[in-house]
Amino acid sequence: MALKALLFDVDGTLAETEELHRACFNEVFANAGYDWNWPPDLYRDLLKVTGGKERIHHYLDRADVDLGADAAVKIAALHAEKNRLYARRTGSDVALRPGINRLMTQAREHGLALAIATTTSRSNLDALLAASFGAEGAAWFSAVVSGEDVSRKKPDPAAYLQALGLLRVAPDECVAFEDSRNGLLAAKAAGLPVVLTPSLYTGHENQEEADCVVSDLGEPDRPLRHISGWKPEGHVIDVDALQALLEALTVGTLLGNK
DSSP, X not given: OOOOEEEEOOBTTTBOOHHHHHHHHHHHHHHTTOOOOOOHHHHHHHTTSOSHHHHHHHHHHHTTOOXXXXXXXXXXXXXXXXXHHHHHHHHHHOOXXXXXXXXXXXXXXXXXXXXXXXXXXXXXXXXXXXXXXXXTGGGGOSEEEOGGGOSSOTTSTXXXXXXXXXHTOOGGGEEEEESSHHHHHHHHHTTOOEEEOOOTTTTTSOOTTOSEEESSSOBTTBOOXXXXXXXXXXXXXXXXXHHHHHHHHHHTOOOSOO
C-alpha cells in the first residue's frame, strides 16, 4: 500500500504545549479571582478529558464548585482568555518536537498530503502553526480539523474521519501521529496506523494499541529511542520508514514489541 498522507495531532505531538496550557489556565484563574490551581499531577489527570472548556467543567464537578446559572458563559470566557494568553506566549515558550519539521518537509517534497486532526481550539492551532512554520504555515496542510469542527472529541474518531474525508484517502494509505491514549484510540477507531510519541504528560498511559512507539521522530544528530511495537531500521522516522511500516502492516509482519 502506497503512503499518501500523514495526519498529526497537535498538543503534545507537534510540540510540548501542555505545560504552557497549564500555566495559562492557572494565570487566568488567578486573574479572575478564583483560588483554583492545577499542579502537574492534577493536570495530568485532567488531561483524560479532551477540550479546554470540558476540562474546566470536569474540574468544577469533581471539586463540587457551582458557578451558578451562567456557569457555561463563565467557563467559556475563562477558556477564551486562556487561549488569548496562550497565543501570545506560544512563539517564545514552545518549540516543535524533534523530527517534526524534518518529516513534514520531506513529506511535502515526496508529494504526500499533510493534515491536522486535533481537538484543540482553532486559535491555539493557528498560534502554534504561525510560530512554528511562519505566516504560510497553515498552507502546508491539505486538511485541518480542530475542536470547533467536530461535535465529539477524542477518543471519538470524528476528527480523524473528517480529515480522511477531506483528504479523500483511505486509512491504510496514511499514518497518524499521536502522543496520548485518547488520541491513539481515536486514530485506531478511524482505522489508521499510529506512530505514538509519548509526551511530558502522557508517558504513563497505556500504549498497547499503537503500531510503533518511539521517544520522538528523531533527528540525524539526535536518534530516536524505540519503546515498543514496530521498530524502524534507522535512527529517525522518515518517509521510507513510514512506507516500511505500512508494508509490514499489509503483509502482517508486525510482531509487537521488539
